Amino acid sequence: QLQLVESGGGLVQPGGSLRLSCAASGFTLDYYAIGWFRQAPGKEREGVSCITSTGGSTNYADSVKGRFTISRNNAQNTVYLQMNSLKPEDTAVYYCAARASLFRQCWLTEGDFDSWGQGTQVTVSS
Numbered sequence: 820q821l822q823l824v825e826s827g828g829g830l831v832q833p834g835g836s837l838r839l840s841c842a843a844s845g846f847t848l849d850y851y852a853i854g855w856f857r858q859a860p861g862k863e864r865e866g867v868s869c870i871t872s873t874g875g876s877t878n879y880a881d882s883v884k885g886r887f888t889i890s891r892n893n894a895q896n897t898v899y900l901q902m903n904s905l906k907p908e909d910t911a912v913y914y915c916a917a918r919a920s921l922f923r924q925c926w927l928t929e930g931d932f933d934s935w936g937q938g939t940q941v942t943v944s945s
Contacts, residue, residue, distance in 0.1 A: 820845045821845050821846050821917065821934040822934075822936075823841055823916070823917060823934055823935065823936035824841070824936055824937070825840065825914065825915050825936045825937065825939040826840045826842070826939060827839040827840050827939060828939030828940045829941070829942070830943075830944065831905055831942070832943070832944070833905060833906060835905050835943070836902060836904075836905065838901050838902070839899065839913055839915075840897055840899055841853060841855070841898040841899070841900075841915030843897070843917065848893055848898065850919055850921060851918060851919055851920065852870065852918045852920040852922065853870055853915060853916070853917055853918075854866060854868070854869035854917075854927060854929075855868045855869070855898075855913060855916075856913070857909075857912065857913045857914070858911055858912050858938075859911040859912075864914070866880055866928070867880050867883055867900070867913070867927070868889040868900060869926065870889045870890070870891055870898065871920070871923060872920060872921055876923055876924050877925070878925050880927060886902065886903050886905075887901065887902050888900070888903075889901075900913070905941075905943045907943045909941060910943050912938040912939065912940050912941075913939050913941050914936055914937075916929075916933075918931050918932045
């Protein structure tokens with residue numbers, strides 16, 4: 820059974836950093852693109868970043884470009900989201916999702932992703 824587990828969320832002050840992890844079990848990530856999505860209270864879920872199965876290509880929402888970095892370690896079956904210069908508007912539940920794909924690009928289209936984690940809360944506040 821495919822399972823994704825997010826970790827690394829928490830409370831951080833504006834300007835701070837967090838690194839989220841998405842660990843997969845029950846399958847190997849080698850053939851999966853991974854996306855990070857987030858949902859703030861009262862808002863729809865939105866795409867944050869994605870990375871292709873090989874890690875050769877990434878994509879970011881405009882709101883996080885230059886601040887967030889997605890990476891993956893297939894040997895550890897884990898994908899990371901390094902979040903720097905955090906802002907209060909980054910407060911949300913962050914989800915990782917997997918899509919079986921060998922495409923050389925990835926897109927932040929929620930409906931393309933099949934398996935989802937339960938989410939981890941990120942709160943940016945002073």
